[in-house]
Amino acid sequence: MDYVEYLRSILPTEPRALIVDDSTPTRHIVRSTLESFGFEVSEAKNGADALAKLEDNIKQYDIILSDISMPKMDGFELCYRVNQATWYDNTPFVLVSTHSDARNVMQGLKLGADDFLPKPFDDQAIAQVVGRVIAVSA
Numbered sequence: 001m002d003y004v005e006y007l008r009s010i011l012p013t014e015p016r017a018l019i020v021d022d023s024t025p026t027r028h029i030v031r032s033t034l035e036s037f038g039f040e041v042s043e044a045k046n047g048a049d050a051l052a053k054l055e056d057n058i059k060q061y062d063i064i065l066s067d068i069s070m071p072k073m074d075g076f077e078l079c080y081r082v083n084q085a086t087w088y089d090n091t092p093f094v095l096v097s098t099h100s101d102a103r104n105v106m107q108g109l110k111l112g113a114d115d116f117l118p119k120p121f122d123d124q125a126i127a128q129v130v131g132r133v134i135a136v137s138a
Helices: 003-010 024-037 047-060 075-084 102-110 123-137
Strands: 016-020 040-044 063-067 093-097 115-118
Touching (some): 024 040, 047 063, 075 093
8 A cells, every 4th residue: 555545544534734835836736735635725824824724723624734934933933832822732743844954853843843744745755744643643
């Protein structure tokens, strides 16, 4: 079984994802990929926009994928704030970045990220990371 098949086999009914990235093309690529796996997808263009969506509807997402480098509020700050919030329900949080050096990965994990997805990525890489964090949170 490949990663995409595995992911589809463990997804909850009507899975929902939040993609946070200031790059419109990247959001569209990740959206298309997640939708092909069966997710309903919402988007935010930065951490501040995402935090506002999450404060209103945190329980509606099965996973959050956030870029690190964004204006207004970066992915590290978003991850930290989400993990410190009293309303947070342990929704898996994945940081996504072209800066996948050990320092950034460790920083993200310290702030509460569940995993790290380095750019560039393909459908199999997304499926592998998303499947891993959803399986652990189930």
